Amino acid sequence: MKPEYVTVHRSDPEFFPLLVGSFSEEKFAKPVRTFGLKTEREKVTFQILPKQKLRLGRALFSWLSLPRQVYFFAPLLTLACFLLTSEPGLSVLHLLATVFGLLCFVISLTLYSDYNDYVMGVDRVNENNFSRPLLVGEIRPYQALLLAKAFLGLALLCALAMAVYRPLTILFSLLAFAISFIVFSGFQNQKMKSQSGWAHFLLSGPLLSLGLQYVFLQKITGEYCLLGCILGLYGYKADFCKNMRDIFFNGQARVLHLTNRLGFDRSKLFYSLLSFLQMGLWSLLLFYFSPQFVVPVLLLVLIFEIYVNNRIYYAPSFLSSRIAQALEIQRLQIIAECGVFMTLLVYL
Amino acid sequence: MLCATLQTFIMIGRDPWYRWKDFEVEPLNIKVYSERDFPSYLPKMGQLYDDLFSGGKGFRSVLTQKVAGPLGVPPQTVRLLCQTIEFIHNASLLHDDLIDNSVMRRGKTAAWRKYTPEYAVLAGDYLLARVMCNLSDHGNLELIRLTSQTISELLEGEWLQDSLVGNFSLQFDQLTQVHSLKTATLFRWCLWAPFVAMGPPVSGVEPLTLELGTILGTLFQRSDDLLDFDVRNREGKAVLGDLRSGYVNSFAAFATSGWSPEDRLRLKSIEDLSGFKALVGEAEFFQKVSLFDEKNENLIALYSHHLGELEELLSGAQKQLIQNLRPLADLLYFRGEKKEPAGEA
Numbered sequence: 001m002k003p004e005y006v007t008v009h010r011s012d013p014e015f016f017p018l019l020v021g022s023f024s025e026e027k028f029a030k031p032v033r034t035f036g037l038k039t040e041r042e043k044v045t046f047q048i049l050p051k052q053k054l055r056l057g058r059a060l061f062s063w064l065s066l067p068r069q070v071y072f073f074a075p076l077l078t079l080a081c082f083l084l085t086s087e088p089g090l091s092v093l094h095l096l097a098t099v100f101g102l103l104c105f106v107i108s109l110t111l112y113s114d115y116n117d118y119v120m121g122v123d124r125v126n127e128n129n130f131s132r133p134l135l136v137g138e139i140r141p142y143q144a145l146l147l148a149k150a151f152l153g154l155a156l157l158c159a160l161a162m163a164v165y166r167p168l169t170i171l172f173s174l175l176a177f178a179i180s181f182i183v184f185s186g187f188q189n190q191k192m193k194s195q196s197g198w199a200h201f202l203l204s205g206p207l208l209s210l211g212l213q214y215v216f217l218q219k220i221t222g223e224y225c226l227l228g229c230i231l232g233l234y235g236y237k238a239d240f241c242k243n244m245r246d247i248f249f250n251g252q253a254r255v256l257h258l259t260n261r262l263g264f265d266r267s268k269l270f271y272s273l274l275s276f277l278q279m280g281l282w283s284l285l286l287f288y289f290s291p292q293f294v295v296p297v298l299l300l301v302l303i304f305e306i307y308v309n310n311r312i313y314y315a316p317s318f319l320s321s322r323i324a325q326a327l328e329i330q331r332l333q334i335i336a337e338c339g340v341f342m343t344l345l346v347y348l
Numbered sequence: 349m350l351c352a353t354l355q356t357f358i359m360i361g362r363d364p365w366y367r368w369k370d371f372e373v374e375p376l377n378i379k380v381y382s383e384r385d386f387p388s389y390l391p392k393m394g395q396l397y398d399d400l401f402s403g404g405k406g407f408r409s410v411l412t413q414k415v416a417g418p419l420g421v422p423p424q425t426v427r428l429l430c431q432t433i434e435f436i437h438n439a440s441l442l443h444d445d446l447i448d449n450s451v452m453r454r455g456k457t458a459a460w461r462k463y464t465p466e467y468a469v470l471a472g473d474y475l476l477a478r479v480m481c482n483l484s485d486h487g488n489l490e491l492i493r494l495t496s497q498t499i500s501e502l503l504e505g506e507w508l509q510d511s512l513v514g515n516f517s518l519q520f521d522q523l524t525q526v527h528s529l530k531t532a533t534l535f536r537w538c539l540w541a542p543f544v545a546m547g548p549p550v551s552g553v554e555p556l557t558l559e560l561g562t563i564l565g566t567l568f569q570r571s572d573d574l575l576d577f578d579v580r581n582r583e584g585k586a587v588l589g590d591l592r593s594g595y596v597n598s599f600a601a602f603a604t605s606g607w608s609p610e611d612r613l614r615l616k617s618i619e620d621l622s623g624f625k626a627l628v629g630e631a632e633f634f635q636k637v638s639l640f641d642e643k644n645e646n647l648i649a650l651y652s653h654h655l656g657e658l659e660e661l662l663s664g665a666q667k668q669l670i671q672n673l674r675p676l677a678d679l680l681y682f683r684g685e686k687k688e689p690a691g692e693a
Contacts, residue, residue, distance in 0.1 A: 003646050005653040007654075033559060248525065319518070319525065321519075321609070325609075
């Protein structure tokens, strides 16, 4: 059957219903070409597909799956473990409620970010994002927005419940929400999107660790801050690596991440510096907790860092599969290193 | 005045327009010699260009004419446009052959082998320099800007493609990015340059024309990649040259999508087409060709859709342009053999 295409200007009334998928119950409009992105002349060509092409389950799995969320799940679990082992009298129920609320918040953030990028068209020109559920038609955009609101609602409920237990929860929740809204929502122009690395660092690192410690223990200590920085660096490095892969598209979309400013070759050196920094921070933390484990743990960290840096360093261009391999190993790295640290915490 | 001073002649085959019904067309030769363009005091230069330009189909200059005609572009400007695109294309061929260590070009020994690598590089550079000189003389600044941008994109595509040699894990979508720069940029120029030569057209024409050029270039490249696997290979082109050189072309990437990196590495040891078919599976190979064709048929349908949009923006005699362009996507991709890949049992 011959494919059906329709081209619509952004200013046309049928544009938004086509874009978000609310124009028909039997059909779905998949954007295949965008002209004049972010100009008043923007128009999009959609391919009209029958409804059975939608795959809601796969879309949900993609958003909830570990590869997508590991840079938040792993730090969150590590910090929760750290709290429990350092303060045995801690309320497990409240901690679980906090963890659940934070997970819902991150999933909601992912959904909102994907939805906004899709509507604004940034994802439509970056072919590395073609596997994302909205772009491949696994779920309609308006359904994604509904899911985002549902998860945000759950997160808010948990935050309110925790606020009764610890009023300071409100402060940290507002801070996290503000950072997420500024960087990841479509409200701001794409200039703030270039700060996504710092947002990842803060949200999965120091803000998370200090927030949890202050809410539950009502104090802030150096080792929590240090641990937060280490955990946040995983997210920052992963974001940096993705931006190396997307350097061409980000340049075209005029979202100038640090990788665009440094260039592909200097970005490789910068990544190595980040690796050295993280190893240095791990050394400090381990010396504080258990000097006898410094060498074996650092050895594990070193093996991963050598492998990832090797992949990145010898990637001839942003199209190289070595970048994708580095991204996969980074996921294994955070799971392995956080796992080892949690084991140490329990053992000690 | 330019014609009077230049010792220029254009040899055109039996029919100046491409015979679309028969893909085997009389080659369109554009040979431009003058002391100004190719100084006779430079040894072997004339001979090198004679070898290079003869034997080519001149498809890109024909495509340019297909657009320029209905737009009413003056003949002198048409010649300039055709010369420009052929110079750029052939400059890239001179450099390509050296980069790829290709021994033959258009049935003859490649320039870098017959003469020297230095002469091949310089000859390519000289063609690009002449393009800029000729366009500057013409005086259309927008055309100069467009051509400079096109050459930049072409070189970016070449650079990126060179970085992909030996990468057997290359994904199909990644190659599309490279082809958009390397191959499609010249097709975009062929469709858009005549509009630029005539002055700014109606708003909305440019993005559509560029998109049509991108689709044609992509289809052309993918069809060429199929030749490497002896699919619709009426020209008798050498088979599996890309893979043996360590380059995974679009069909190879498509056929092996979803494979593990270890399985992909087995492509490295493939010596001939039967080896590739054995690796993929004989029946699976032809199934992949069908799926590849289906994917590109969607692209051809998109091309037709955009042609319809472009037709609404053109007026009067310009609409003939649509009729000229309509059969191209199908012709470029299927090469006159729709849905019957060569070699299928």
